[in-house]
Amino acid sequence: MKFPSFEYACPASLADAVALLSEEGDAMVLAGGQSLMPILAFRLAAPRLLVDLKNVPGLDTIKISAEDVRLGARVRWCDIEKHTGLSAAQPLLAEAISHVAHYQIRNRGTVGGSIALADPAAEMPGIAVTCDAEIALTGKLGERVVPAAKFFLGAMETCIQPDEIITEVRLPLWPSDRCWAFKEFARRRGDFALAGVAVFYDVDANGCAANTHIGVIGASDRPCRLGSAEQIINGAFLDATVIEAAAEAASNEIEPMEDHHAPADYRCALVKTLLERALTRAMA
Amino acid sequence: MTSGMKRGNALIGQPIERVEDLRFLRGRGTFVADVNREGQLHAVIYRSPVAHGLLRSVDAQAALNLPGVHAVITAQDFGADVPVIPLRLQPLPELVPFRQPMLAHDKVRYVGEPIAIIVADTAAIAEDALDLIDADIDALPPITDRAGAELGDVLLFDEHGSNSAIEWNAVRGDAEAAFASADYTRRETFKVQRHAALFMEPRGFVAEWNANEEKLTVWGVAKVAFANRTILADTMALSENQIDMVEVDVGGGFGSRGEFYPEDFLIPFAARHLNRPVKWIEDRREHLLAANHARELECDVEIAATKDGKIIGLRGQSWANIGAYVRTNGSIAPRNAAQFMSGAYAIENIQLTTTSITTNKTPTGTYRGPGRFEGDFVRERLIDLAAKDLGIDPVEMRRRNLVSSDQMPYPLATMTPFESVTELDSGDNHALFDQCLAEFDWSEKVKLQGKLIDGRYHGVSIGCFIEGGAAGPSENARIVLELDGSYTVYLGSAAVGQGIQTIMAQIAGDALEVPFDRVRVLHGSTSHVKSGFGSFHSRSTVMGGSAIVLTAEALKDKIRDAVAPTLGCTPTEVTLDGGNASGPSGGVVSIMEVIGEPIEAEAAFLNKKYTYAYGSVAAHVAVDPKTGQVDVLEIGSTKDVGRMINPLTLNGQSVGSIVQGLGGALLEHLVYDKEGQLLTGTLADYLLPTAGDFPNIHSTVVELKPSPLNPLGAKGAGEGEIIPIGGIIANAVAAALVDFNVEPLELPLSPPNVWRLIETAQKT
Numbered sequence A: 001m002k003f004p005s006f007e008y009a010c011p012a013s014l015a016d017a018v019a020l021l022s023e024e025g026d027a028m029v030l031a032g033g034q035s036l037m038p039i040l041a042f043r044l045a046a047p048r049l050l051v052d053l054k055n056v057p058g059l060d061t062i063k064i065s066a067e068d069v070r071l072g073a074r075v076r077w078c079d080i081e082k083h084t085g086l087s088a089a090q091p092l093l094a095e096a097i098s099h100v101a102h103y104q105i106r107n108r109g110t111v112g113g114s115i116a117l118a119d120p121a122a123e124m125p126g127i128a129v130t131c132d133a134e135i136a137l138t139g140k141l142g143e144r145v146v147p148a149a150k151f152f153l154g155a156m157e158t159c160i161q162p163d164e165i166i167t168e169v170r171l172p173l174w175p176s177d178r179c180w181a182f183k184e185f186a187r188r189r190g191d192f193a194l195a196g197v198a199v200f201y202d203v204d205a206n207g208c209a210a211n212t213h214i215g216v217i218g219a220s221d222r223p224c225r226l227g228s229a230e231q232i233i234n235g236a237f238l239d240a241t242v243i244e245a246a247a248e249a250a251s252n253e254i255e256p257m258e259d260h261h262a263p264a265d266y267r268c269a270l271v272k273t274l275l276e277r278a279l280t281r282a283m284a
Numbered sequence B: 001m002t003s004g005m006k007r008g009n010a011l012i013g014q015p016i017e018r019v020e021d022l023r024f025l026r027g028r029g030t031f032v033a034d035v036n037r038e039g040q041l042h043a044v045i046y047r048s049p050v051a052h053g054l055l056r057s058v059d060a061q062a063a064l065n066l067p068g069v070h071a072v073i074t075a076q077d078f079g080a081d082v083p084v085i086p087l088r089l090q091p092l093p094e095l096v097p098f099r100q101p102m103l104a105h106d107k108v109r110y111v112g113e114p115i116a117i118i119v120a121d122t123a124a125i126a127e128d129a130l131d132l133i134d135a136d137i138d139a140l141p142p143i144t145d146r147a148g149a150e151l152g153d154v155l156l157f158d159e160h161g162s163n164s165a166i167e168w169n170a171v172r173g174d175a176e177a178a179f180a181s182a183d184y185t186r187r188e189t190f191k192v193q194r195h196a197a198l199f200m201e202p203r204g205f206v207a208e209w210n211a212n213e214e215k216l217t218v219w220g221v222a223k224v225a226f227a228n229r230t231i232l233a234d235t236m237a238l239s240e241n242q243i244d245m246v247e248v249d250v251g252g253g254f255g256s257r258g259e260f261y262p263e264d265f266l267i268p269f270a271a272r273h274l275n276r277p278v279k280w281i282e283d284r285r286e287h288l289l290a291a292n293h294a295r296e297l298e299c300d301v302e303i304a305a306t307k308d309g310k311i312i313g314l315r316g317q318s319w320a321n322i323g324a325y326v327r328t329n330g331s332i333a334p335r336n337a338a339q340f341m342s343g344a345y346a347i348e349n350i351q352l353t354t355t356s357i358t359t360n361k362t363p364t365g366t367y368r369g370p371g372r373f374e375g376d377f378v379r380e381r382l383i384d385l386a387a388k389d390l391g392i393d394p395v396e397m398r399r400r401n402l403v404s405s406d407q408m409p410y411p412l413a414t415m416t417p418f419e420s421v422t423e424l425d426s427g428d429n430h431a432l433f434d435q436c437l438a439e440f441d442w443s444e445k446v447k448l449q450g451k452l453i454d455g456r457y458h459g460v461s462i463g464c465f466i467e468g469g470a471a472g473p474s475e476n477a478r479i480v481l482e483l484d485g486s487y488t489v490y491l492g493s494a495a496v497g498q499g500i501q502t503i504m505a506q507i508a509g510d511a512l513e514v515p516f517d518r519v520r521v522l523h524g525s526t527s528h529v530k531s532g533f534g535s536f537h538s539r540s541t542v543m544g545g546s547a548i549v550l551t552a553e554a555l556k557d558k559i560r561d562a563v564a565p566t567l568g569c570t571p572t573e574v575t576l577d578g579g580n581a582s583g584p585s586g587g588v589v590s591i592m593e594v595i596g597e598p599i600e601a602e603a604a605f606l607n608k609k610y611t612y613a614y615g616s617v618a619a620h621v622a623v624d625p626k627t628g629q630v631d632v633l634e635i636g637s638t639k640d641v642g643r644m645i646n647p648l649t650l651n652g653q654s655v656g657s658i659v660q661g662l663g664g665a666l667l668e669h670l671v672y673d674k675e676g677q678l679l680t681g682t683l684a685d686y687l688l689p690t691a692g693d694f695p696n697i698h699s700t701v702v703e704l705k706p707s708p709l710n711p712l713g714a715k716g717a718g719e720g721e722i723i724p725i726g727g728i729i730a731n732a733v734a735a736a737l738v739d740f741n742v743e744p745l746e747l748p749l750s751p752p753n754v755w756r757l758i759e760t761a762q763k764t
């Protein structure tokens, strides 16, 4: 489990980093290294060059404004956890991220690394999709902004081009009276979840749910929204019957993968249970 | 028996903190990866990528051409006779065909089987070279389970004609007659999943060949250094005194580390071949493929009882999936599963057979409580099933069947082949059972049985176990009284994390009647004592400790002899007190001043009989019926070890053992696909218990019945509470889910498996 040999660069600006990626066809970005180092040790990748982002300025800030919340790519899980404003500004995000990995990994793992890695069970991509986040990328042609729903293409697959660097994740404004919940199930604390659901909705003038967003992780090859369940909730007055129907719809909608961690029918049942529990929680 | 040590010792029985810990906590341990020799090279092993196939050729040219690569060694380098791993325990002729060659040469039989060894300037270069090795293998269909093995159309060993290697039989009384006359019988099939000891520090070796002196030194041995030296001498055509095996710090063993594996030969061979020191450190993925697996067992077992719950018979058949070869101790778990299935219970009539079945998976070996964890799962489940059927309280059912003190010595079933007769001696099962119930507050907790509270069903269970220990034949100790008046104790036992430096110093201090800090313990390496056996079968404290007691007596006799003339008395009249000796007339002399040079004694403790520790374990679980998650709310255990050397380290053994058992009951599973590829090759996939998973565990250890078999009165206690955990947790889950009529018959009780049980029960 020794790394293949590679060159290492530690550019001091985003432009230099992009230039290195563009020149060198066979380069990879290094952020917290919590996933990339094992990938190299297992020799699942053997890039010629690693471009470390640690000296690129401006990527490690959390900006809360009147329009949105912007997480720099190099913001770490522990930064989110310790931030005093986020639990009010983006409570669903803060709650979800509290489930990521273990103490040591949380001190290094980053938002950009997780989004780029696109693990189907990862929390950050799930929140990005659930919350209609936008992902900002900079490449040799300049910046582009991709909606999270279009960003993830499959398991460990995204639309990032080889010369591009994720700079920021932008989460839209969060009304303070929004109802929300996050529930996941992992075998041990800190493990990747077998499945997880993120839920929010607003309550309209009649006391009914509107603008419902339900995202699921770990249940298919990428994080996704559960439209059929959202439809059942939208316009409804939440009670046990509605919740049960939505949860049933959710478990019918997903086509989970089957692996040695869990069979597909278990994951369907799990998503149903988690959504029931999340909606019950959101309602309370 | 030798005179027992006096009670009321100064050190034995004291909760002395482990002297090892300060070094470890400060990062000052020396593990094998910390050993470096000048000019050393690094080895990696090229392992079979397929589970089953004919090995046609190995082309290493491209690898050899890589700068920094010094050698690629294949079986061809061994000449006509490729050495094999011998059978250390139960060396039956029937098992000879299934021994593992040090490198595969005609056939590969599991993913991970060593095919070649690459030696290079660095481990990274050697790993680069791995990709350049081209092994030409004609794949054969892989056999991964019992069903596939029994078809017999594909054979691992063609000459043998069957995939079944051997049958182990445990017999007591007349099972057939008992079943014919029984009021009640129940037959069920059970499965225990493949998992492993998984010690935290992977294996490794540094080997150095001194060509001038023709001497070999090997660092990184553990557990059985002396036996491994004999094997290494045989396979490398050296004499034992040409080899030094050096024990360094070890990060856990649990039965698996220290057995002789291919690498135990390959690394020393490479060092001599190249005349350079060679280092190999196993990585985690490699460890999961290469070190012994354990536990995979299917059972079809039937219980017979009278209508008032007296168990009168146990019979049936088990199949141990032993993997591709029989390594050093590959017969222990299958045979134990049969002989010890009756455990602490007086079951008069037994007819149990285990068949060892070869498959294209990693070979299996012992893991803490080998065969016993599996057998106890079956028995404890059967007792609860029978109790339920007969309408008897499971606690009462156990009480009625435990071997009582006045039934002891109580012979267990006799094993064949490699006949073994053993008996339960000197214990009080009923007292321990009642103490466990009381300390666990059973009468209160049992009220929660099957109750749904905040979305989880609660269940409690209790079970009993025996732990065999103190395997013979002997252990050696040597004690030297040094010039400065301190004592150095050299011991054949090995440290595998059990704190023997501390425990042995306590025993030596009391035996020599000197303070703890006057004793230094050195152990494990082959240069310390003439011969030794090491650490397995919960034997170190009993065997090594007793050897110290005998050696201390011998040394004291020598000292008395030496100082008696000066004191003007007979040796028996001499009184020793620390560094001084006195005679009956009151004269006092300093021992060292009289003797003037170090004085030493060496002695061996011999023992043929096993000690048995007895105990009970109770569990309280809560099951989420929607997710299938089993939360362990509490575990309490009570155990009698005869004589406690150090309550602190003993408690550590108990709690650790329980947690390890919970890993096997709930989390750990080595999953293979149909092609014989291991799917759980990292610790993200192979789930170990972590520090926060099972916070509420307590153990009580008592000294009820000292062992009559050794001067300490101690019984082996290193395996212990892991033994019944699978059965107890499954019983607690069954109790929790009584409304669903769920009866778990397979481990692990993972969330998907428990969920499936509930789903299936609800549909029927």
Ligand SMILES: Cc1cc2nc3c(=O)[nH]c(=O)nc-3n(C[C@H](O)[C@H](O)[C@H](O)COP(=O)(O)OP(=O)(O)OC[C@H]3O[C@@H](n4cnc5c(N)ncnc54)[C@H](O)[C@@H]3O)c2cc1C
Binding pocket: A028, A029, A030, A031, A032, A033, A034, A035, A036, A037, A053, A073, A074, A099, A100, A101, A102, A105, A108, A109, A110, A111, A112, A113, A114, A116, A117, A121, A122, A123, A124, A160, A164, A165, A166, A167, A190, A191, A192, A193, B684
């Ligand atoms: C034991 C363990 C448990 C874990 N559990 C969880 C969990 O429960 N939930 C969870 O979500 N994650 C979990 N993780 C993953 C962890 O959160 C990782 O840190 C994270 O997924 C990757 O972040 P990183 O900063 O370490 O990225 P790195 O490892 O440095 O990089 C990962 C990948 O992203 C690319 N990359 C990194 N930054 C950028 C960027 N700005 N632009 C473009 N590409 C980039 C890299 O090239 C690489 O391909 C776990 C990891 C471990 C080791």
